[in-house]
Structure formats: structure tokens, C-alpha cells
């Protein structure tokens with residue numbers, strides 16, 4: 001019996017040494033929290049969804065000790081965040097390349113043990129919020145979410161998100177949760193095998209599910225030493241977002257009245273401003289307007305990679321060329337025939353139409369709705385979209401007020417209640 005145990009122990013030590021060696025030679029290393037060897041963790045239950053193999057696990061536990069001295073400056077970490085229908089798919093595709101690991105909306109499918117979400121009471125809990133668009137459970141808890149994203153960005157899976165959510169469903173404030181995570185080592189974890197590539201340039205995570213919580217992302221990242229090289233904060237003209245939401249049928253105001261639209265706009269744009277303030281002035285924060293990306297996809301992509309001090313992967317460059325309004329359309333003939341296989345971008349139809357695209361929402365939203373968004377998003381529009389407001393004004397005066405679009409708009413949509421779906425977009 002004892003002999004068996006000793007044998008097993010020897011085997012385990014051997015395996016862990018071997019796999020540690022494997023990780024070190026693969027140079028898949030990390031700026032792991034420096035205190036992580038102080039193992040004082042609470043006995044939080046293990047996440048059932050976690051995939052685990054015992055060798056990787058042991059190596060993982062030893063890694064922090066070894067890797068503290070060798071943080072991997074080579075692998076970049078990028079988080080892309082913005083509201084749904086802001087062009088986050090196009091932005092995310094900037095990092096769809098063989099030498100990048102790209103995590104698309106990981107929070108959408110992320111699950112917690114069933115008991116936890118049953119414990120969540122949306123009436124009394126001030127930390128977590130309901131998320132009707134969530135697939136497996138109907139709540140979002142910000143620190144747990146951030147922890148999960150940061151884990152992914154660092155090529156790992158740990159029980160720390162579960163530790164966080166266990167506190168958050170009991171309404172422990174975010175700062176306290178972060179403090180407790182900081183004093184705790186992960187009980188277990190695995191490495192993302194996708195990160196094993198030797199030529200890995202970086203890991204990108206794209207999410208539309210943390211709007212208004214960027215301060216927590218930065219706090220957690222800094223306090224736990226989980227570096228994020230670039231947070232791309234994506235924006236789009238809120239009026240265009242609203243028109244787009246109606247076209248897909250989710251994330252809309254309760255109805256198309258002024259009050260409901262105003263409440264929707266205040267919520268969304270309040271989050272945009274909060275995130276912009278949380279990021280403003282940080283070297284690893286970049287605000288990106290979808291309109292600018294669509295207008296000059298290649299140039300913007302190059303600027304992003306320059307900031308990351310990495311080369312644009314050829315597949316990405318090719319993709320962005322096809323999405324580039326300037327080279328695809330414009331008044332120059334050069335892009336016109338060169339589209340090839342890919343469908344040209346919706347904006348790739350010449351400068352005049354590009355401008356029309358930017359203000360297309362005017363045909364789709366009633367004047368009442370436009371006014372409500374203008375009011376609820378006053379600060380966002382003034383701070384980020386004054387140039388497009390100018391365009392709108394110019395267009396209005398050149399239309400002379402008699403153009404068909406505004407007439408149609410009013411009769412069609414002013415008091416109409418959207419029947420497709422009443423789902424509210426609460427983030």
C-alpha cells in the first residue's frame with residue numbers, strides 16, 4: 001500500500017518535471033501573478049466545464065515559480081470590447097490569423113454550475129446583472145467575467161473565475177472580490193493547447209459583454225499582474241447602432257417611443273463614456289471608431305499592429321483590403337475590379353455612398369427616435385461624433401427638407417412597436 005503510494009508519487013513528480021520542461025522549452029510563458037505560490041485558496045468547488053489533464057495541471061502549478069523571472073514579452077494580449085452591432089466582428093477579424101489565438105465571444109457560451117445561477121437574485125444583487133442573451137445562465141458577474149477573459153488572454157483556464165462568481169452571487173463588492181483573488185492562488189488550471197505554437201504572435205479576445213465595466217478589467221489586470229497589451233474600445237455612432245439593432249431584432253429599446261429610446265440610449269452611451277474614462281490616458285487603451293475602420297481598414301489595421309510592434313499577418317492584410325472602403329470603392333478605379341473572391345464591403349461603393357452609409361440611420365429611425373438618441377447620447381456624440389453630426393447637418397440643408405427619406409421615416413416608424421422581439425438588452 002505504502003509502496004504503491006510512493007511509486008505513484010515518484011511517477012507524478014517525474015511527469016510534472018517532464019511537462020514543466022516541455023512548457024519551458026516551448027516558451028509558452030506568462031506574467032503570472034507573482035504571489036501565486038502562496039496557496040491560501042478557499043475550497044471553492046471545481047468548475048465542471050474545465051478540461052483538465054493531470055500532467056498539465058502539475059506543470060501549471062510549478063510554472064509560476066519558474067516563469068516569474070521570465071515573463072513572456074513576445075506574446076501580445078489584446079481585448080476588443082464594444083457594444084453589439086458596433087462592428088466588433090470586423091474588428092475581431094483583425095486578429096484572425098494562423099499565428100494568433102482568437103477568442104470570439106467566449107462569455108456567450110461560458111457556463112457556471114447550475115446551483116450558482118439559482119442563487120442569483122436579480123432583485124437584491126448589486127454586483128451581478130441579468131443577461132437575457134446569455135446562452136447557459138442568465139447572469140453576468142463582472143469580476144468573474146473579467147477573470148475568465150484575462151485567463152483566456154493568458155492562454156489558461158483556472159478556477160479563479162469560479163472563485164469570483166461564488167463571491168459575487170452573494171453580493172460581495174467587486175473590489176473585495178479582487179482583493180480576495182489577489183490573496184489566493186488558483187487551485188487548478190490548464191493551458192490552452194492552441195497557444196503552443198512557437199511563432200505565436202499573441203492572443204486576442206473579443207467580447208460585447210463587458211460594456212461599462214472596463215475599470216474593473218484594468219483593476220483586475222493590474223492587481224493580478226495579468227498584462228493586457230492593448231484594449232481596443234470600439235465605438236459606433238449610436239444612431240447607427242440602434243438602426244442596426246432593429247434590423248437584427250435584439251438589444252433594442254422596449255418600444256419605439258421617445259422615453260424607451262432615451263432610456264436605451266442613456267444606458268448604452270453611459271457605458272461608452274464610463275469605459276472611455278476608465279481607459280483614457282492609459283498606454284494600453286485605444287478608442288477605435290467603426291466608421292474609421294470601415295473607411296480605411298488597411299491603414300487602421302496597420303496602425304494597430306504597429307502599436308503592438310508586430311507585423312500584420314498576410315491573411316489579415318488581404319482580408320482588410322477587401323473591407324477597405326477607400327481602396328475598394330472610392331473615386332479611384334484601382335479597387336473597383338480587384339475584389340476577387342471576397343464579397344466587397346458594404347461601404348466599398350465610393351465616397352459619396354460611403355457618406356450615405358454613415359447617415360443611413362436617418363431613413364430607418366423616426367425623428368422622435370433620433371431626438372431621443374441625440375439626448376441620451378449627447379456626450380458620446382459631442383466627444384466622438386461631432387464630424388458626423390456636421391455631415392448630417394450639411395446633408396439636411398442640401399436635402400432642403402423635402403427629400404423622401406424623412407417623410408417615409410415619420411410615417412413608418414414613429415409610433416410603431418417592434419413586434420419581432422421585446423427582449424431587452426441589459427448588459
Ligand SMILES: *[C@@H]1O[C@H](CO)[C@@H](O)[C@H](O)[C@H]1NC(C)=O
Pocket residue numbers: 035179182183223
Ligand atoms: C496583492 O498581493 C500582494 C502580495 O500578496 C500584495 O503585496 C498587494 O498589496 C496585494 N494587492 C492588493 C490590491 O490587494
Ligand SMILES: *[C@@H]1O[C@H](CO)[C@@H](O)[C@H](O)[C@H]1NC(C)=O
Pocket residue numbers: 254255256257259260263417
Ligand atoms: C414604452 O416603454 C415605456 C418604458 O420604457 C413605457 O413606459 C411605455 O408605456 C411604453 N409605451 C408603449 C406605447 O408601449
